[in-house]
Amino acid sequence: MARSRIWQYFVLSVYAAISIPGILCLWPMPRSLKAGTTSLVLSTSFSIDLQVQDAPEDLQQAITRTQSYLRNDNLGRLVVGRGTSDLGLLQGAKELQSLRVTLSNEAGKARSISSEATAPLGSRSEEYSLVIPSAGSTATLIANSTLGLFRGLTTFEQLWYTAGEATYTLEAPIRIIDSPAFPYRGLMLDTARNFFPVSDIKRTLDAMSWAKINQFHWHVTDSQSFPLEILGFTEVAAKGAYSNSIYSPEDVKDIVSYAGARGIDVVVEIDTPGHTASIHESHPEHIACYDSSPWMTFTNEPMAGQLRFASAATTNFTAGLIEATARMFPSSLFSTGGDEVNLPCYQLDVETQRILNATGQTLQQKLEMFVQTLHGGLKGLGKTPIVWEDLILTHNVTVSNDTIVMVWSSSSAAEGIAAKNLQIVHAPSDYFYLDCGAGEWIGADPDGNSWCDPFKTWQRAYIFDPYENLTESHQHLVLGGEQVLWSEQSGPQNLDSIIWPRAAASAEVFWTGPTLPDGTPRNVQSALPRLYDLRFRMVQRGVDAIPLQPLWCALRPGACDLMDAVKVPSPHDR
Amino acid sequence: MFSTSALVVLTTLLTVFTPADAVWPQPQNLQTGTTPLKLSGSFDITISGSIHNAPSDLHQAVQDAKNFIKNDKLERLVVGRGSADSAAVKGAHTLSKLTLSLEKGAAVNSITSEAQKAPDLRDEAYTLTVPADGTGASITANSTLGLYRGLTTFTQLFFYHDGTTYLLNAPIQIEDSPAYPWRGLLLDTSRNFFPVGDLKRTLDAMSWNKMNQFHWHIVDSQSFPLQVPGYTELAAKGAYDSASVYSPKDVADVVSYAGARGIDVMVEVDTPGHTAVISQAHPEHIACAEATPWASFANEPPAGQLRLASPATTQFTSGLLAAVAKMFPSSLFSTGGDEINANCYTQDEETQKALNSTGQTFEQALDTFTQATHKAIRNVGKTPVVWEEMVLDHNVTLGNDTLVLVWISSDNVKAVVEKGFKLVHAASDYFYLDCGGGGWVGANPAGNSWCDPFKTWQHSYSFNPIANLTDDEAKLIMGGQHLLWAEQSGPQNLDPIVWPRAAASAELFWSNPSSGNISTAVDTALPRLHEHSYRMRQRGVNTINLQPEWCALRPGACDLTA
Incomplete structure (x- = not known):
C-alpha cells in the first residue's frame, strides 16, 4: 500500500516535470x-x-x-x-x-x-x-x-x-x-477554378493572421472564370465570371481592408499570357486557340486559350487591364503570372504567326516585350512585379532585377532563379501544394491520379529547407514562401479542411527559421503538440481545421510518433 | 437570318445537353420523353386510400419529399444555368399530384421495419410514372420501403429557375430495384468522435443515394464512445470526454432516424483486436495495453487486445456483445476480427499461462472465443459479420450464413467466396475514403498514406463486383460500401471527405453500371453526379467540387480526350 503510494508520487512528479517542457x-x-x-x-x-x-x-x-x-x-x-x-x-x-x-x-x-x-x-x-x-x-x-x-x-x-x-x-x-526570419509568409488561393464568397476569404484571412501569415496571394482569375470586376474592364467579369460569382470593387476593398487590419498584404495575380481563356468571352480578339481540342495539345488543363501577346493591341489591352487591377490593391506587389505558356497554341494561331512574319520577331522576343510592357506599367504605379518561375527558366525572359520569382514546379528550381540573382518566394509543389493527393479530376480517367501525388502533409511542408541547394551567397535572395491551394477540386465546402492546420506549417518555417529559441533545430516531433494547440484554437474560433490524428494521440504528446521516441508518461499510463 | 441560325444552334445544344434525368443512382429501367412539365403551385403527394393506417414514417417521408421539391431550387448545370430552359418551360403542362400506392395484397409495414429486415428479404423495388399531359404521377411498390425509394427518385426529377420547378423529360416511366441488397457506408466514430447531428446529416445524404446499410464502427482502441447498459464503465472511462458519448437514447435516435430513411444500422464492436481502450475500465481483459513500441504490438497506436484465451474475458466479451446487440434492431452484428497482432499475445504472460493450462494453440483459443461471441449474438437473433482475416488468416469455425467484409484488397474476394461465404465489398484499393491523406503517425515527415493514392469516385465506380467469379460465386456477393476510418477526420471534414465520392458505390451496387463498358459508364455518369452533388449541397451537405465549375457546366469538355 505505502509502496504503491510512493511510486505514484514519483511518477506524478516525473510527469509534471516532463509534461511542461x-x-x-x-x-x-x-x-x-x-x-x-x-x-x-x-x-x-x-x-x-x-x-x-x-x-x-x-x-x-x-x-x-x-x-x-x-x-x-x-x-x-x-x-x-x-x-x-x-x-x-x-x-x-x-x-x-x-x-x-x-x-x-x-x-x-x-x-x-x-x-x-x-x-x-x-x-x-x-x-x-x-x-x-x-x-x-x-x-x-x-x-x-x-x-x-x-x-x-x-x-x-x-x-x-x-x-x-x-x-x-x-x-x-x-x-x-x-x-520573423523571412519577410514573406504567404498563402495562395485560386478563386477562378471554383469561386469562394467574400466571407470564406475573410475567414481564411482570420486563420492566416493567427499563424502570423502576412501575404495573401490571390490568384483571382484563370481560364475557367474571371470573377474580378475591374473598373474600365467590367465586361471581362460580366461575361467571364460564373453566374453570380463576381468580386466587385467594393468586395475587393472590403477584403483588402479586412486583411490589412490583420497584418496581411493582398498581392493579386492576373496570370498572363496563359490561364486567360475566360477573357475570350468578352474579347475573342485577344485570345489564341480558344477552346481548341484536344485540349491537351493546347493547355495543361481544360480549357485552352491564351492572350495573343504578339499582338500590339492585345499587349496594350493587357497592360491597361493590369494597371487598372493594380490600382485596386494598395500592395506594393503584383503578380503577372507567366506559368505554363503553351507554345503549340501560338504555333497554330494564324494571327500570331502572321504578326511574327510581319515583324520578323520570334515568339520569345514578343513574349519578352509583352512582359516588359506589363512590368513597365506596374513600375509606373510603384509596384514590384512577381512572376512564376517559367518565365525565367523556360522562356528566358529578361526581367528587372527587383522582380520576385515564385518557384512552383519543384523545390529544385530555386537554384536556377538564384543563379540569375533574382529574389525567390518558395511555393514548390513538392512541399507546399495543398491540392496534391486528391486524385484525378479530369473526366473519363478512372485510373488517373493527382499529378503531384502524394498529399503534402504538414510534416512534409514543415521540413522544407528554404536554403536547400542554395549557396550562402544566394541565401539573401530568399524572401520566404507560401502554401498554395489550386481549387479544381475545392470550394467553400472544403476550404477550411484542405488548408488548416496544414498551411500553418510554412508559417512557422518562415517565421521561426531553422532553430528553436533554445538553439536546437526545429523538428516535427516537438512541433506537433504546439500545432495541435493552434488547430484546436482554430476550431474554437470557427475554422474547420481537421484532426491530424486520433484525439487519443493529441492528448498524449509523442505517443503516436513512429518510434515512440519521446513517449511522455501520462496519468493515463499509470 | 441571324436569329434563325441562333435557334438552330440552341436546339442542337438542348438535344446534346439535356440529360435524360439527373437521378442518382441511375434507375434500372428508365424511359423518358422530351416534353417539359411544370410543378403546380398546389402540387401535393397523397398516399392512396388503399394503404390503410399508413405508418408515420411514410407520412414523414412524404412531407420530406415535398420539402425537398420545394426547397432544392437546383438550377440545371448548363451554361446559363436555369435560364437556358425558360423558353422550353413556358406554357408547359402542370403536374399537380403524385399518388403513392402499394400493390394488391402488400403488407403495410413501416419503412423502418422493412429496412431492418435481413438484406435479402428487403423489397426496394418500385414503379414510377409521370405522364406528359400533367395528369397525376404515381409510384407503386410492394412495400413502404419501395415507395420510399420511389419518392427519393421523384424528388431528383426536378430543376428550378425563377420561381418555376420543372422537368424537361416527360413522360417518364421507371421500373427500378437494386442490383445488390447491401449498399453501405462505414463510419469510424472512435478515432475521432462525431456528434449525433453529424451522423444524422450523413444518414440523410445516404438516403438520397438509396444507400441502405450504415456500418457503425462505433468503438476502437482509441476511444469507447458507446454507453452500453450493464457496461457503462467502458464509456465512462474510455470515451474521450463526457460529451463524446453515445447514450442508449442517442443510439435509439440514430437507429430510428436511419430506419425512417430506409437505412439499417449495423453496429460493429471490433474484437479481439482494436480494443485497447477497454483496459481503462477492465485492465484484466486487455493484453499488451499501451505497450511500446506500439509498432510491435499493433498496426497503429495504442496497442491492446482482448485476452481471448481467458475464459473470464471471453465471458465478458460475450456479455458485452449481447448487450450491444440488444440496442440495435438490425439482423446483423459485426464482431470485427481484423488485424489481430500475434506478438501481443506471445508476449502476454496471462495469455501464455491460459494456453498452457488448456493445452490449446492460439488459433484454437481464437476459435473458442469467436464461437462463444457469435453464439452470444445469435442468441439475441443476429447474424454475425466479420472482416476477411477471420476466414483467410485464421482457422475459425464460422456459421455458413456469416457475412464477410473484404478490406485488405479486392484480390482477396475470390478466396472468400471460394469458401462459400456471403461477401460485402469494402476493399481498401477501391472504397477507402481516407486513403491519400498522407501519413498521420508523428515524427515521420516522409510518411505517406498506407493505402495511397486517394480513391477517386471514378476509381470506385470502375470496380467490377464480380470480377473473376463464377456465376455461383457471384451469387454470394451481397453488395458493397465505402468506408471512412477517422484518424484524420472529424466533423470538420466529414462531408467533404465522404461526399459525393460515396455516391459512386451507391450507384455501382444499385445500378450495376459495370456490366457495360466502364470508361463509357464513367463518362456518362459524371454529369449526373455533378447534378446530384449540387443537389446534395442545396440540401445542406458540404459535397466537394469534383472539377472546376466550368467543367460541370459543359459535360464531357474536361474528359481526358476531349
Whole structure:
C-alpha cells in the first residue's frame, strides 16, 4: 500500500516535470523565448491598456478581438483530463490584471496596422517584445510599429488555457523577443477554378493572421472564370465570371481592408499570357486557340486559350487591364503570372504567326516585350512585379532585377532563379501544394491520379529547407514562401479542411527559421503538440481545421510518433 | 437570318445537353420523353386510400419529399444555368399530384421495419410514372420501403429557375430495384468522435443515394464512445470526454432516424483486436495495453487486445456483445476480427499461462472465443459479420450464413467466396475514403498514406463486383460500401471527405453500371453526379467540387480526350 503510494508520487512528479517542457502553445514559435514554471491566472477584470496616442482604429479593433479570444477560446490543455489536473496548481496563483501596450518610439502619429502591413516587403517591422512577470504585475508589449504590436497580441492570445473558471498559464514568467526570419509568409488561393464568397476569404484571412501569415496571394482569375470586376474592364467579369460569382470593387476593398487590419498584404495575380481563356468571352480578339481540342495539345488543363501577346493591341489591352487591377490593391506587389505558356497554341494561331512574319520577331522576343510592357506599367504605379518561375527558366525572359520569382514546379528550381540573382518566394509543389493527393479530376480517367501525388502533409511542408541547394551567397535572395491551394477540386465546402492546420506549417518555417529559441533545430516531433494547440484554437474560433490524428494521440504528446521516441508518461499510463 | 441560325444552334445544344434525368443512382429501367412539365403551385403527394393506417414514417417521408421539391431550387448545370430552359418551360403542362400506392395484397409495414429486415428479404423495388399531359404521377411498390425509394427518385426529377420547378423529360416511366441488397457506408466514430447531428446529416445524404446499410464502427482502441447498459464503465472511462458519448437514447435516435430513411444500422464492436481502450475500465481483459513500441504490438497506436484465451474475458466479451446487440434492431452484428497482432499475445504472460493450462494453440483459443461471441449474438437473433482475416488468416469455425467484409484488397474476394461465404465489398484499393491523406503517425515527415493514392469516385465506380467469379460465386456477393476510418477526420471534414465520392458505390451496387463498358459508364455518369452533388449541397451537405465549375457546366469538355 505505502509502496504503491510512493511510486505514484514519483511518477506524478516525473510527469509534471516532463509534461511542461517550456511553452507548448505558441505557433509560430518566437525567435527568442524564456519561460518559467509559475502558474498565473488571468484576472476576471483583466484589461489591455493601450498607451498609444491617437491609436489607429484597426489597432483598437485588434485589441477588442484579443479580448474576445481570451474570453471565448476556452481551450482545455491538450492532455488527458484536458487541464482539470492543472486546477490544483492554480490555487493561490497570482492574477495578471493588465497588459500594457506601447510603441517604443512615439515619434509622430502611429500608422495603422493596414498601412504598415502593405508597406514594401523590406520596410515592414513585425518585431515585438512581450514580457509577462510571474508576480502578477503588469505585462508589457512593446513594438516599433502597430504591426509589431498586432503580432505581439496574436502571441499573447495563444498563451492561455481554460480549466474550470480559470484562464491561465503554467509558464510564467514569460519573456519573448520576436521577429520573423523571412519577410514573406504567404498563402495562395485560386478563386477562378471554383469561386469562394467574400466571407470564406475573410475567414481564411482570420486563420492566416493567427499563424502570423502576412501575404495573401490571390490568384483571382484563370481560364475557367474571371470573377474580378475591374473598373474600365467590367465586361471581362460580366461575361467571364460564373453566374453570380463576381468580386466587385467594393468586395475587393472590403477584403483588402479586412486583411490589412490583420497584418496581411493582398498581392493579386492576373496570370498572363496563359490561364486567360475566360477573357475570350468578352474579347475573342485577344485570345489564341480558344477552346481548341484536344485540349491537351493546347493547355495543361481544360480549357485552352491564351492572350495573343504578339499582338500590339492585345499587349496594350493587357497592360491597361493590369494597371487598372493594380490600382485596386494598395500592395506594393503584383503578380503577372507567366506559368505554363503553351507554345503549340501560338504555333497554330494564324494571327500570331502572321504578326511574327510581319515583324520578323520570334515568339520569345514578343513574349519578352509583352512582359516588359506589363512590368513597365506596374513600375509606373510603384509596384514590384512577381512572376512564376517559367518565365525565367523556360522562356528566358529578361526581367528587372527587383522582380520576385515564385518557384512552383519543384523545390529544385530555386537554384536556377538564384543563379540569375533574382529574389525567390518558395511555393514548390513538392512541399507546399495543398491540392496534391486528391486524385484525378479530369473526366473519363478512372485510373488517373493527382499529378503531384502524394498529399503534402504538414510534416512534409514543415521540413522544407528554404536554403536547400542554395549557396550562402544566394541565401539573401530568399524572401520566404507560401502554401498554395489550386481549387479544381475545392470550394467553400472544403476550404477550411484542405488548408488548416496544414498551411500553418510554412508559417512557422518562415517565421521561426531553422532553430528553436533554445538553439536546437526545429523538428516535427516537438512541433506537433504546439500545432495541435493552434488547430484546436482554430476550431474554437470557427475554422474547420481537421484532426491530424486520433484525439487519443493529441492528448498524449509523442505517443503516436513512429518510434515512440519521446513517449511522455501520462496519468493515463499509470 | 441571324436569329434563325441562333435557334438552330440552341436546339442542337438542348438535344446534346439535356440529360435524360439527373437521378442518382441511375434507375434500372428508365424511359423518358422530351416534353417539359411544370410543378403546380398546389402540387401535393397523397398516399392512396388503399394503404390503410399508413405508418408515420411514410407520412414523414412524404412531407420530406415535398420539402425537398420545394426547397432544392437546383438550377440545371448548363451554361446559363436555369435560364437556358425558360423558353422550353413556358406554357408547359402542370403536374399537380403524385399518388403513392402499394400493390394488391402488400403488407403495410413501416419503412423502418422493412429496412431492418435481413438484406435479402428487403423489397426496394418500385414503379414510377409521370405522364406528359400533367395528369397525376404515381409510384407503386410492394412495400413502404419501395415507395420510399420511389419518392427519393421523384424528388431528383426536378430543376428550378425563377420561381418555376420543372422537368424537361416527360413522360417518364421507371421500373427500378437494386442490383445488390447491401449498399453501405462505414463510419469510424472512435478515432475521432462525431456528434449525433453529424451522423444524422450523413444518414440523410445516404438516403438520397438509396444507400441502405450504415456500418457503425462505433468503438476502437482509441476511444469507447458507446454507453452500453450493464457496461457503462467502458464509456465512462474510455470515451474521450463526457460529451463524446453515445447514450442508449442517442443510439435509439440514430437507429430510428436511419430506419425512417430506409437505412439499417449495423453496429460493429471490433474484437479481439482494436480494443485497447477497454483496459481503462477492465485492465484484466486487455493484453499488451499501451505497450511500446506500439509498432510491435499493433498496426497503429495504442496497442491492446482482448485476452481471448481467458475464459473470464471471453465471458465478458460475450456479455458485452449481447448487450450491444440488444440496442440495435438490425439482423446483423459485426464482431470485427481484423488485424489481430500475434506478438501481443506471445508476449502476454496471462495469455501464455491460459494456453498452457488448456493445452490449446492460439488459433484454437481464437476459435473458442469467436464461437462463444457469435453464439452470444445469435442468441439475441443476429447474424454475425466479420472482416476477411477471420476466414483467410485464421482457422475459425464460422456459421455458413456469416457475412464477410473484404478490406485488405479486392484480390482477396475470390478466396472468400471460394469458401462459400456471403461477401460485402469494402476493399481498401477501391472504397477507402481516407486513403491519400498522407501519413498521420508523428515524427515521420516522409510518411505517406498506407493505402495511397486517394480513391477517386471514378476509381470506385470502375470496380467490377464480380470480377473473376463464377456465376455461383457471384451469387454470394451481397453488395458493397465505402468506408471512412477517422484518424484524420472529424466533423470538420466529414462531408467533404465522404461526399459525393460515396455516391459512386451507391450507384455501382444499385445500378450495376459495370456490366457495360466502364470508361463509357464513367463518362456518362459524371454529369449526373455533378447534378446530384449540387443537389446534395442545396440540401445542406458540404459535397466537394469534383472539377472546376466550368467543367460541370459543359459535360464531357474536361474528359481526358476531349
